[in-house]
Amino acid sequence: MTLWDERVCALFRSQWRKTVTYWSVFFSFGLCIAFLGPTILDLRCQTHSTLQQITWVFFSQQLFLLVGSSVGGIFKRTLRLSLLALFTSTLTISLVFFLIPLCYDVPMLSIALAIAGLAMGVIDTVANLQLVKLYQKDSAIFLQALHSFIGLGALVSPLVADPFLADDSCIMAANATEANSSVNLEHIRSSLAGPGAALTNVSGYPLHTKGVADTQVSYAFWTMALINLPVPIAVLFLLSHERLLPCSRTSPRLLEQSPVAEPEQAHVGVFRCLDKLRARPPSFFLLQIVGGAILFITDGIIGSYAGFVYTYAVSPPLLMTHKTAGYLDSIFWAAITLSRLAFIYLSYRYPAPKLITLSLIGVVLIHGLLMIFYTSQIFLFIGTTVLGLCISSVFPSMLAFTEDALEYKGCATTVLVTSASSGEMLMQLLVGSVIQDHGSYSFMLCCTIASFTGFCLFLLFLYVRHRHKNVQDPSTDCTKDMDMKEIPVPAAGS
Structure with a gap:
């Protein structure tokens, strides 16, 4: 008895480029989830802020992740729009990682992390949507693999950051050594693991805010930017392979092997579905x-x-x-x-x-x-x-x-x-x-x-x-045909 039947294997073989690309974008998602907790104290030094001030960047990232998840559905109309959204979002994450070391106050850092959160939300919605549309009744198998890539990214991020984290107070201030020597930085880092923990566990830690910041955390973010860079490149290759790049318009699209709704037709289909929603039970x-x-x-x-x-x-x-x-x-x-x-x-x-x-x-x-x-x-x-x-x-x-x-x-x-x-x-x-x-x-x-x-x-x-x-009522199914059009039929012998 084989682990997988031939039908599932054939499905994956016909769609492996898209599937692996969607999996890879969730690696970017995982990178963004896990980096804030370990680096928050060094970012506090970089921005010369208190713990109460710096921990609001958690909330900024999570809030805009929610916004990105909500608006991500608008990119599902065509495969080209979905892939362009994934390319933009994953490239944005690399750019944010590169720019974080240049944010020297909390408002600038909050804006950068809000942009990263927005990109994460779009990735979350679009990648899940596309895999569900691609595999339908077999999607659970591939969704499990998709979400395991979050864990992979979340594992890599702290490992990259750890060698560059400060072992003691990274703000060198007069008379600060004695005051900071009694503070357990590992305890603080472990306490600030998420937005809820960050906003409620910040009292009682006397850390200085004035002085010269001595931190090497910039190298951690630049390394993560480079590690993430292959992901938008992979999305770009998929766009090129499907002939969905603007420069490929003169060539016949691979998706034209089976009928694909043009954007105008997709809009009509969406509005027709909205009208049909009134008839839903x-x-x-x-x-x-x-x-x-x-x-x-x-x-x-x-x-x-x-x-x-x-x-x-x-x-x-x-x-x-x-x-x-x-x-x-x-x-x-x-x-x-x-x-x-x-x-x-x-x-x-x-x-x-x-x-x-x-x-x-x-x-x-x-x-x-x-x-x-x-x-x-x-x-x-x-x-x-x-x-x-x-x-x-x-x-x-x-x-x-x-x-x-x-x-x-x-x-x-x-x-x-x-x-x-x-x-x-x-x-x-x-x-x-x-x-x-x-x-x-x-x-x-x-x-x-x-x-x-x-x-x-x-x-x-x-x-x-x-x-x-x-x-x-089966007659109310107005999107099934649209979704099936997103799935190219492999040519015989391919």
Whole structure:
């Protein structure tokens, strides 16, 4: 028995250039996700700002990532528009990495990271949309691989930055040595892992803001700019191969082997679909709303856990050492990446409802056990690993499952991606404020309540999907033909 049947292999062989390109752009996404936490103290020195001031750049990046996710859907009309959006976004990320060392105050740095966040949001929506349209009922397999590239980028970014980070205070000020010698910089870096953590864990650290900045973090950003540069080049090659570059207009496009809607026709199709939405049953919209709510919660749990597990571990009753607790975040992201690689095969062997159900049950159970064994340091490491293994596949599986329920009309992807981005930002802020008011134990309680709510919402999703299958009208399918036109038919013998 082979791991993959010939049909899936043939699909991949016919679309491998597009698929690998979409995977690579998520590497850029991962690079941007992970670099701020490790470099935030050096950026504070570069901008001569306080921790309270510099940590707002987290919020700037996350806010515009949400905006980019929301507007990314407008680029789905044609393949050319989607690829141009990906090329512009990935090239923008390299440019932002190059320009960050030239930002000497917080407003300039916030603008640079807002631009990077906008590019990340566009990448998130467009790459997911294109893979769903490309593979449709087989998209779950390739979406799992797509999201594993986030973990790869998130792994590379801190490794590149680490050799260039300051070992002590990087602002040389008079009488500053004694004041800063008692500050554990590794503890501060581990505490500031995300927007929620950054905005709630910045008190009590006496770091100087006046003096000469002595940091080499610029080399880290310039290195990341070069590492990311092959990604926009890969998108450019795909544009050239598909003859979609402006200079290729005189040549027949490869996509003309099968009919492709021109932009004007695509606009007509979109407006025709908007008119048809009035005839959709309520279950059509309810599926998108409930699916979005599930991803709001599950991606919110991922962001909150990564942002606050360190703070939870070093607080009573666990009281881990700073160095030991610092491994938790790395273990969590490693488990997520490995699990997504494993789910590439599992998504092929088992249906999405079964995988999502087992994943959400696992998330609920592990949070419950973490609350019961809240004094055990060993179980926190075990629970963190199992949680990463369970929750990692929910987003790609839920995205493919929702589009399947809507017969791949392309309607749900933008909603789900935007909902996930919203949850990752807003739940961190919510959980951070609860921890600040009620103590570190409330962190695990919040995650447990959220995971149970997510599981209940998935049961509701299954019920709505069942009702939708009974009432849906095939005559309302107005985008299926448009989406199929995006898939070139391989010539015989190719």
